[in-house]
Amino acid sequence: MTDKRTLILQVADKLFVEQGIKGTTIAQIADAAGIAKGSVYSYFKNKAEIVRALFIQSFERSQQEAEQLLNNSEIKGLALLEAFVVKQLCQVEEERAFQQAWMTDDSMVMENGLLQVVQDCRTDIYQVQLAILERALGQECTPWRYDLLTMINGQIQEFAMLILLDNMAYSHFNCAAFIARSARWTLIGLLEENRPPVLDESSFVLEAVPGGKDTQLKRLLTQMRSKCVSLDGEEQSLVSQTLDLIEQQMAAEPPNTTLLRALIANLRPYLELADERAKLAELLDVALI
Structure with a gap:
C-alpha cells in the first residue's frame, strides 16, 4: 500500500509534467491524490519542497543503483563503468518529462533550496563515482582520478542534454562503451606522458551548502x-x-x-x-x- 507522502509525490510528478510546475497548485495535487489539502501541508510546506523531494528521490535512486553495482563482484573492469553510465542515461530517459518541466520553469531553476539539494547530491554521488572509477580502471588511475571523473561526468551530462533538450534517441550501451573507452584511452595517454593532474586532493573540493x-x-x-x-x-x-x-x-x-x-x-x-x-x-x- 502506498503511503500518503509517496502518493503525493507520485501525483505531483504527474501533474508537473502535464501542467508545468508553475501551473500546478497544492489544491490540484490534493484533489488528484484524493486527500485533503491540509494533508499535503502536513508533509510539505509549499510546492518548492515537493520539487526538492522529487529531486532527492531521484538522487537516492541513482546512489542506490551505483552502490549495487559496486557490491556486484561479477561486474569488473570497464564493464563496471559502462554499467554505471547506462544506468545514468536510462534514469535520465525515464525522468525526462519531469526534468524538462523543471528546466522550463524559471521560478524553480534558481530556487535556493533546490540549489542546495543539487549541490548536496553532487557532493555525495562523487564519493561512489570515484570508487567505481578506480575499480573500473585500476589503481593506476589514482593520480588523475578527479580529472577523469570530471571528464566522464561532462560526457554523461552532454549526452543527457541531447535526451532532455533535443529528445534525441541513441543506444545507451554504445554511448556507455564510448565513454568508458575514452576514459581508458585518456588514462593510457596520461601514463605514457606522465602528465601532472589538473585536479588533486587539495583542489577538488565541493563545498556543500551548510544548511541546518x-x-x-x-x-x-x-x-x-x-x-x-x-x-x-x-x-x-x-x-x-x-x-x-x-x-x-x-x-x-x-x-x-x-x-x-x-x-x-x-x-x-x-x-x-x-x-x-x-x-x-x-x-x-x-x-x-
Whole structure:
C-alpha cells in the first residue's frame, strides 16, 4: 500500500509534467491524490519542497543503483563503468518529462533550496563515482582520478542534454562503451606522458551548502554510507548497521546520548570515516571516544 507522502509525490510528478510546475497548485495535487489539502501541508510546506523531494528521490535512486553495482563482484573492469553510465542515461530517459518541466520553469531553476539539494547530491554521488572509477580502471588511475571523473561526468551530462533538450534517441550501451573507452584511452595517454593532474586532493573540493543541523547530519550519514561501499562485505555490513542505529537514535525523542557516543566509537577502526565520524560527534554534541 502506498503511503500518503509517496502518493503525493507520485501525483505531483504527474501533474508537473502535464501542467508545468508553475501551473500546478497544492489544491490540484490534493484533489488528484484524493486527500485533503491540509494533508499535503502536513508533509510539505509549499510546492518548492515537493520539487526538492522529487529531486532527492531521484538522487537516492541513482546512489542506490551505483552502490549495487559496486557490491556486484561479477561486474569488473570497464564493464563496471559502462554499467554505471547506462544506468545514468536510462534514469535520465525515464525522468525526462519531469526534468524538462523543471528546466522550463524559471521560478524553480534558481530556487535556493533546490540549489542546495543539487549541490548536496553532487557532493555525495562523487564519493561512489570515484570508487567505481578506480575499480573500473585500476589503481593506476589514482593520480588523475578527479580529472577523469570530471571528464566522464561532462560526457554523461552532454549526452543527457541531447535526451532532455533535443529528445534525441541513441543506444545507451554504445554511448556507455564510448565513454568508458575514452576514459581508458585518456588514462593510457596520461601514463605514457606522465602528465601532472589538473585536479588533486587539495583542489577538488565541493563545498556543500551548510544548511541546518538536520541537513548536515543527513548529508554526513549519506557520505559515510557511500564511503563504506569500499569496505569488505562483513565490515560494510557492520558499518551500515551502526549507521542505521545512529539514524534511529537521531529520530528518537529524546535521543540516547550515551548510546550515540558508543555507536560513534564503534566506527573508530574505519579510518576512511574518521573526518565524518568527528563531525558527526560534534553535531550530535557527544564526546568523541
